[in-house]
Every structure is written in C-alpha cells, then in structure tokens.
Amino acid sequence: MPLLEIRGLTMKFGSLAANRDVSFDVEEGQIVGLIGPNGSGKTTLFNCVSGAYRPTAGRVTFDGTDITGMPMYKIARMGLTRTFQIVRPLSEMTVLENVMVGAYLHCADRARAIETADLCIKLCYLEEWRDRPSGAMTIGNKKRLEVARAMATSPRLILLDESAAGLTSTEVNDMVSLIVKLRDEGKTILMVEHIMEAVMPISDKVVVLSGGAKIAEGSPGEISRNEEVIRAYLGEKFSRRLAEANARRENRDE
Ligand SMILES: Nc1ncnc2c1ncn2[C@@H]1O[C@H](COP(=O)(O)OP(=O)(O)O)[C@@H](O)[C@H]1O
Numbered sequence: 001m002p003l004l005e006i007r008g009l010t011m012k013f014g015s016l017a018a019n020r021d022v023s024f025d026v027e028e029g030q031i032v033g034l035i036g037p038n039g040s041g042k043t044t045l046f047n048c049v050s051g052a053y054r055p056t057a058g059r060v061t062f063d064g065t066d067i068t069g070m071p072m073y074k075i076a077r078m079g080l081t082r083t084f085q086i087v088r089p090l091s092e093m094t095v096l097e098n099v100m101v102g103a104y105l106h107c108a109d110r111a112r113a114i115e116t117a118d119l120c121i122k123l124c125y126l127e128e129w130r131d132r133p134s135g136a137m138t139i140g141n142k143k144r145l146e147v148a149r150a151m152a153t154s155p156r157l158i159l160l161d162e163s164a165a166g167l168t169s170t171e172v173n174d175m176v177s178l179i180v181k182l183r184d185e186g187k188t189i190l191m192v193e194h195i196m197e198a199v200m201p202i203s204d205k206v207v208v209l210s211g212g213a214k215i216a217e218g219s220p221g222e223i224s225r226n227e228e229v230i231r232a233y234l235g236e237k238f239s240r241r242l243a244e245a246n247a248r249r250e251n252r253d254e
C-alpha cells in the first residue's frame, strides 16, 4: 500500500480548476518530485493534501486512512507535514523557539520539546543559529529552518514546497544533501521544485502538472525525454541540462 494515495483530486476556485482530476501515489521511503510551470497547481495540491483546503472532488488517503478535508493539525498529528514556498519563520523568535513550535505538536513538555528541537536543529545544520533570532538569517538558513520545524513534528511524509528556490548553488547542494539525508532516515518526501538539477538526480519518480492536470509521471529519465513535458515545461534547453544531470547521477551511481 502506498503511503499517500491521491485520487481524482480536483480543486476549483470559482470557475478556475487549479487541480483537475489528479491521481498519483507516493510510496513509503521514496522521494517524489512534483514539477510544472508556474500556476500549474502544485501549491494548491499541497494545500489540499495537507488539509489547508478541502478539495472540490477526489480523495486523499494517507497510510490507509481517508484524510480528505480533515483539518491540518489532525493530518499533521498523523505524520504528514509540509513546508511553505514563502518562508515565514516567526522572526522575533530564536531558531530554537521556532523549531519548538513543531515539537509541541506531539508533546506539551518544554524539556522534551527542546530535546526534539535540538536534534532537528543539528540535522539541518543550524546549531550556530540556535539562540539567535531567525529574522536575521539568510534565505538559505530560513529554508533549512522550515525543514527543521517540519521535522520536529516527527513526520512520516514531508511535503517540501520549493525548498531550493532563491538559494545560491552551494545552498542548493546543501539542501539536496539534506533532503537525501531525511530520506535515508526513513522519511518519505514529496517535493515541488523548479530547479531541475536539484529534483531530478534524487527523485525516484517525477509527476508533472500543467494547467492543473497531470500530464506525465515516470522516472526522471523518462520525464526528461517526454515530448509533452518538454513542450509544456522543460523546453529544449532544460531538457539538455537535465540529460546532463542524469548522466552525472549515473556516473555517481557507478
Ligand atoms: N486561494 C486561491 N484563490 C484563487 N485562486 C487561486 C488560489 N490559490 C491558487 N489559485 C490559482 O490557482 C492556480 C494554481 O496556483 P498554484 O497552485 O499556486 O500553482 P503553482 O504552485 O504550481 O505555481 C493559479 O492560477 C492561481 O492563481
């Protein structure tokens, strides 16, 4: 049984269908990439899956339980959490306090929340920021703080919304290593990402949205050669860069 099953998901805003009859699975322990042009419905899909929106139609099943339309905190307690495309840490609060917000989902005990938060801070390489206000951090650190805060809720499935957007190439590499580390720790990841060099080499599977509908699903190699995906999103230039990224991965795997 897949950890997450999305079936016939449709989300309408008035007459606009931001998601149209989208279906796919996320298997436990995998990294699944969700890509597509701006406005293709990726964030809306995250909002429907994580409980921020109740979909107009369709079903979302997490670990065998129908979670469609359940409130966000209940879904989070079941082990499904997300980060936000627009990072918004509570900037007056320290990094520790921000991450503790995640930890408090499961326990009201301050000492235990600190213990959990410290583990996640370490995992996300934020130790030097622990006691400093998050508002002063670079975007790269803030993106890792979002991940730390999500990890503090002890999720089984994490939805990452453009965690590498706006980062320098070094920071992108750090983020990619961090995502792989989360997967190696047993987490399942569904990630929205525009930076193909970040998402393609680490994804077990890629799902492509265009105009709210799923237009393709397959291995990174299959997706980078898919004519419709190249036409709708990747373009010839991207497709070439992607082929290069895949070749690098194959070299590394050898
Ligand atoms: N809360 C909302 N109300 C109305 N329209 C929305 C809302 N959220 C998203 N949309 C519209 O839905 C479409 C998909 O948006 P979004 O899911 O943010 O796409 P993506 O994340 O792929 O860029 C866009 O046309 C967007 O304007």
Ligand SMILES: [Mg+2]
Residues within 6 Å of the ligand: 042, 043, 044, 085
């Ligand atoms: Mg988005």
